Amino acid sequence: MPVRAIDPALLRPAVRTMPWRAIGAAGALGLLLAAVPRLMGEEADARLALDALRASAVTFALGAAFVLDDPARHTTAAVPTRRAVRHGLRVLLVASVAAVWWTAALLLVPEAVRPPAVGITVEAATALTLALSGAAFAIHRGDGARPGRAVAAFLLTLAVLGPLLTPGSWALFVPPDDPRWAAAHGRWAVLLCAEVVVGAVCAAEPGRRLTPRGLRSPSGTSGPSRA
Amino acid sequence: MTPTVSASGLSLRYGGTRALDDVSLRLSAGVTGLLGPNGAGKTTLLRVLATAVPADRGAFTVLGHDPGTSRGRQEVRRHLGYLPQTPGFHPDFTPFEFVDYVAILKELTDRAARHREVRRVLDEAGLDGVRGKRIRKLSGGMRQRVALAAALVGDPAFLVLDEPTVGLDPEQRMRFRELIARAGEGRTVLLSTHQTEDVAMLCHRVVVLAGGTVRFDGTPAELTARAAGRVWSSAERDPGAKAGWRTGLGTFRNVGDPPVGADLLEPTLEDGYLLTLDGLDGVDTEVAA
Known part of the structure; x- marks a missing residue:
């Protein structure tokens, strides 16, 4: 039987195995949040629009945290199609949806109060990439079938505590009229790149054990021996 | 006979716990039973041999391919079928769709040939009558068969089965044994089980694992x-x-x-x-x- 590295036929089942409900719910809620400034009419200001878009981006990222959830992960653990390919396909699918969704979210915000698109888009991309690389990291370290819930909880915690705990010298959550806006978005870009690197590294399957001992355990119900 | 699988000195630790300790094995065609108490290291050994987790030390080859390298691991997986202890599924898929999905992941690219192969393994697993039914509506025994069909698709030379008869009623277990016995004709099957009856009825060879080490390796008659x-x-x-x-x-x-x-x-x-x-x-x- 002929074999080839990547089969386009993989696309259809990959689309079907995506957690569309989580993504759809998060996307709908995110759009609702992004629409708040428009719904408020003239009462809306730039700060509210910025907060609405940030909340919207985090909400979508919470849904995206479930993208790598795969109940069949252990059943398909030993197939020749690499994990990087399978994860990459899912990430591409969600990234395509995210691009359309984010454009809609931006357009929902009245132009008069809309923050600079590039800066806020970098923030949104960082949130999304954090969710995806977090899920890839969780799978790499724990090999669980459904890391989404834990990653979403981590992301939500970080979204709440991040603005409170970020040091002033490394400010991230600044308004557009703040002189630190450009510098802050340089930092957002650094974070984004770091997340991409982590995600790419975690997508690879180690041939030898590279991680510290004791962090992973077999998925079987049988516990390890006490020998 | 040239062994399908040759493992030497496989060791793996989880923290301070020794899951595998210097395990060496040579597996040839036929069904080999892997017996051991809970925590013996059976699942860990199977996961290592199925390339799902790498060992800390030691090496093994499957049909001469070393899974320690990325290319070698892919080659090994092209000849491997793996049924994990707790197989998971996409519940909205039908058995045909799920096994077809696994076949695509196993790089069977020709659609017509792949579908023929999927129908063959579903038939072999006794799922012909339910291949259009959603997996969520199937019984536990039927789901185990779907997992076995997924492991068998692509006609792998080396089949790794982790406690496939757990949770099955006696009749289902008997049917499953027949499936495994058939699967063992002409290929190498490593079967982990708690059931000594499984070994007595199916295996030409038995390995007893305890505390991560091999305690016995021989025929059921010798044991x-x-x-x-x-x-x-x-x-x-x-x-x-x-x-x-x-x-x-x-x-x-x-x-x-x-x-x-x-x-x-x-x-x-x-x-x-x-x-x-x-x-x-x-x-x-x-x-x-």
């Missing part, structure tokens, strides 16, 4: 022979026995070194297994019952 002259019946539990349990007849079956004049019984594979483990400590009650 049974270990208990020859070391199984006896008594009215009360014999304190000198390494293991003893009450039978349905109200007497006790003991294994160990029998007292003089003991009423010796015909040994079974289970007796040999218990003696190999040196008693019932840590042995699953399912085995000892």
